[in-house]
Amino acid sequence: xxxxxxxxxxxxxxxxxxxxxxxxxxxxxxxxxxxxxxxxxxxxxxxxxxxxxxxxxxxxxxxxxxxxxxxxxxxxxxxxxxxxxxxxxxxxxxxxxxxxxxxxxxxxxxxxxxxxxxxxxxxxxxxxxxxxxxxxxxxxxxxxxxxxxxxxxxxxxxxxxxxxxxxxxxxxxxxxxxxxxxxxxxxxxxxxxxxxxxxxxxxxxxxxxxxxxxxxxxxxxxxxxxxxxxxxxxxxxxxxxxxxxxxxxxxxxxxxxxxxxxxxxxxx
Amino acid sequence: xxxxxxxxxxxxxxxxxxxxxxxxxxxxxxxxxxxxxxxxxxxxxxxxxxxxxxxxxxxxxxxxxxxxxxxxxxxxxxxxxxxxxxxxxxxxxxxxxxxxxxxxxxxxxxxxxxxxxxxxxxxxxxxxxxxxxxxxxxxxxxxxxxxxxxxxxxxxxxxxxxxxxxxxxxxxxxxxxxxxxxxxxxxxxxxxxxxxxxxxxxxxxxxxxxxxxxxxxxxxxxxxxxxxxxxxxxxxxxxxxxxxxxxxxxxxxxxxxxxxxxxxxxxxxx
Numbered sequence: 124x125x126x127x128x129x130x131x132x133x134x135x136x137x138x139x140x141x142x143x144x145x146x147x148x149x150x151x152x153x154x155x156x157x158x159x160x161x162x163x164x165x166x167x168x169x170x171x172x173x174x175x176x177x178x179x180x181x182x183x184x185x186x187x188x189x190x191x192x193x194x195x196x197x198x199x200x201x202x203x204x205x206x207x208x209x210x211x212x213x214x215x216x217x218x219x220x221x222x223x224x225x226x227x228x229x230x231x232x233x234x235x236x237x238x239x240x241x242x243x244x245x246x247x248x249x250x251x252x253x254x255x256x257x258x259x260x261x262x263x264x265x266x267x268x269x270x271x272x273x274x275x276x277x278x279x280x281x282x283x284x285x286x287x288x289x290x291x292x293x294x295x296x297x298x299x300x301x302x303x304x305x306x307x308x309x310x311x312x313x314x315x316x317x318x319x320x321x322x323x324x325x326x327x328x329x330x331x332x333x334x335x336x337x338x339x340x341x342x343x344x345x346x347x348x349x350x351x352x353x354x355x356x357x358x359x360x361x362x363x364x365x366x367x368x369x370x371x372x373x374x375x376x377x378x379x380x381x382x383x384x385x386x387x388x389x390x391x
Numbered sequence: 392x393x394x395x396x397x398x399x400x401x402x403x404x405x406x407x408x409x410x411x412x413x414x415x416x417x418x419x420x421x422x423x424x425x426x427x428x429x430x431x432x433x434x435x436x437x438x439x440x441x442x443x444x445x446x447x448x449x450x451x452x453x454x455x456x457x458x459x460x461x462x463x464x465x466x467x468x469x470x471x472x473x474x475x476x477x478x479x480x481x482x483x484x485x486x487x488x489x490x491x492x493x494x495x496x497x498x499x500x501x502x503x504x505x506x507x508x509x510x511x512x513x514x515x516x517x518x519x520x521x522x523x524x525x526x527x528x529x530x531x532x533x534x535x536x537x538x539x540x541x542x543x544x545x546x547x548x549x550x551x552x553x554x555x556x557x558x559x560x561x562x563x564x565x566x567x568x569x570x571x572x573x574x575x576x577x578x579x580x581x582x583x584x585x586x587x588x589x590x591x592x593x594x595x596x597x598x599x600x601x602x603x604x605x606x607x608x609x610x611x612x613x614x615x616x617x618x619x620x621x622x623x624x625x626x627x628x629x630x631x632x633x634x635x636x637x638x639x640x641x642x643x644x645x646x647x648x649x650x651x652x653x654x655x656x657x658x659x660x661x
Contacts (some may be wrong), residue, residue, distance in 0.1 A: 156474040278484055281468060281476070288443050289528070290465040290483070329473070336475050336508070 129255070132248055133361065139250040140371065142258040142352035143311045143323070146265045148346030150307055151324035152331070152338070153300060155237055156280050160201065160325055161211060165218035167308050167320040168196040171225025178232060185257045187311045192305030195221065199299065222317070245316035245368025247357065254313050261306045272299055277338055314353075315368040326375040327352065333386040348378055395420050396459060396531045396564045397442060402451035404437055406545055411437045413588045415451075419532060419564040426556065426567045426575050429585035430607065437570045442566065462525030462563075464535040467517070468509070476509045478520055482536065487527040499523045499553065514541025518550060526557065533557070536569045539574065551578035 152164050167202065170188045177187030199217065203210050212331045229237055269276070275296050278286035283293050308320055315323050329343035356371030363370075395418035404412040411434045419425055440446035441453065443463060470476065478501075482492045496502045499519040504512065512520060518538055525533055538554070539547040551574055558565050569575045576582065576595040584590040585603055591603040598604050614628050 156471050158471065274484060280474065281470060281481070281484070284440075284443070284445055284464055285463055285465055287445050288461055332473055332475065336477060338474060338476065338479050339477055 127198055129252055135250045135255060136247045136286050137357055139255050140247055140314050140357060141350050142262050143314045144349030144353045145325050145346045146262045146307055147311060148268050148327055148340035148349050150303055151328035152342045152345055154324050155328045160321055163321045163324055165214045166192050166196060166304055167317045168218050169221035170220050170308050170317045171242060171314050175228035185376050186313060189309035190356045192308050193302060196274050196301035196305060243316045243318050244366055245314050245319060247314050247367035258310045261310045265303045265306055268299060268303055272296060315371060319368055319372050320373045326379050330379040332383045333382060352378060393421055395505045396456045398454045401454040402441055402448045404448050415589055417583060419566055420560050421564055422558060424558055424565040424579045425581045425583060426569055426579040427583045427585050428569055428575060433586045435585055439534060439568055443534060456531060460528055460530050462528050462530030462533045464521045464525050464538060466536045466540055474509055478507055478509055479505050481509050482524050482527060485524050495523045495526050515546040518542060530563055533563050533565045537568055547574050
């Protein structure tokens with residue numbers, strides 16, 4: 124029964140998309156709360172470099188993407204400590220440079236045929252059983268980490284020094300958050316592609332804001348909204364033959380508009 | 392004198408550039424209120440960070456009492472409005488039970504705000520919520536960085552008075568950083584004038600006439616700091632005008648305590 128469901132590409136796409144939406148919800152909240160949207164973009168763009176390197180060295184693509192993201196995250200954290208460049212300048216440079224390096228590297232590998240638009244905008248309908256396994260494993264790990272570290276992550280988001288005085292390891296928690304981002308980017312790339320990953324993170328979170336009064340409910344509602352966006356985006360793609368990744372983001376945006384037009388004034 | 396809760400010996404801190412702190416030594420004892428004053432860039436914040444263990448000193452020793460619990464009241468939270476947070480949820484992050492949260496909020500005078508969003512608090516309300524959060528940790532040492540910032544002048548006096556009372560109840564040491572001289576001088580046991588090194592320290596009355604203090608704050612300002620002791624010998628009417636205790640609307644005998652019950656409607660409204 125499960126086997127026959129997984130044989131159908133539409134069901135695989137739906138299950139994979141829902142899985143990514145579940146973890147993107149709470150992580151997206153941290154992106155919004157900590158104003159890391161640009162940071163997420165930079166990490167996501169570097170995923171293309173991960174694809175190039177993975178193809179070159181015949182490493183599992185999910186793994187190579189995650190590794191490149193983690194490496195770049197570490198570099199970013201190290202660079203942001205020295206303050207000769209404003210952080211948005213630094214992120215702007217690295218974001219577009221890593222995208223360019225990835226594109227150039229991919230085009231240099233002439234003998235390998237690569238579906239570039241699939242990597243840029245997602246290829247949800249081509250999700251394989253292997254990808255589903257990655258989503259399940261990565262998703263479980265990220266959710267586990269989130270539950271385990273939730274209080275500390277929240278405290279460092281509210282006030283780093285207060286958290287430090289109360290005994291939380293600020294740098295350790297930041298590292299854990301980077302690791303989770305990298306994992307999510309690696310598994311979400313298949314769904315919406317490098318250019319749209321940030322959208323899947325921040326739009327459901329921003330939509331959830333006026334509907335909720337506690338951080339936990341905002342994370343939960345963001346997950347649910349993400350799932351609704353995936354399901355309706357996939358249906359839109361099915362019936363109108365539009366690209367799946369952008370359709371999902373479009374549906375997320377429509378939800379965002381609906382909520383902010385009707386409830387935006389209630390953002391408390 | 393009892394054992395200090397925390398003691399700094401010859402602390403030296405230097406980032407890139409000239410030293411930020413030089414040869415700073417101080418000890419905080421239970422029940423003491425110590426206030427650090429000094430101009431901008433004097434290293435007040437750095438000194439607090441060394442005390443809190445956030446910044447490591449380049450030289451010198453920090454000795455903490457075993458199991459020292461610090462209650463820290465930061466200047467402000469700088470919260471993103473996108474993070475939905477009620478006062479109660481914020482205090483529960485300190486690991487407190489709802490019951491003790493209600494009790495502590497009552498003690499700091501903001502019990503009515505328990506279910507409110509933390510984003511719509513006034514400066515004074517926020518300070519009292521932050522203070523409650525620090526108290527929930529049952530601190531041996533309370534550290535307040537510019538507690539009166541963003542609080543109106545009446546609120547400031549009341550806030551300092553609350554801090555004094557809490558010190559009495561908890562028996563904890565209190566360290567404050569401030570640059571508003573008048574109220575601080577009245578609400579502290581000891582003043583430390585900091586300008587990269589400790590210029591002078593002692594009881595507020597003595598400090599006010601110290602040449603180092605005059606040099607730091609200028610002749611005119613320093614001499615204007617007659618130590619202002621806030622006393623509840625009057626109330627304010629709705630226009631902010633003081634209503635003196637011997638106002639004719641008071642009808643209790645002169646030898647009765649001022650706060651003895653009496654029918655003083657005249658005090659409440661003009």
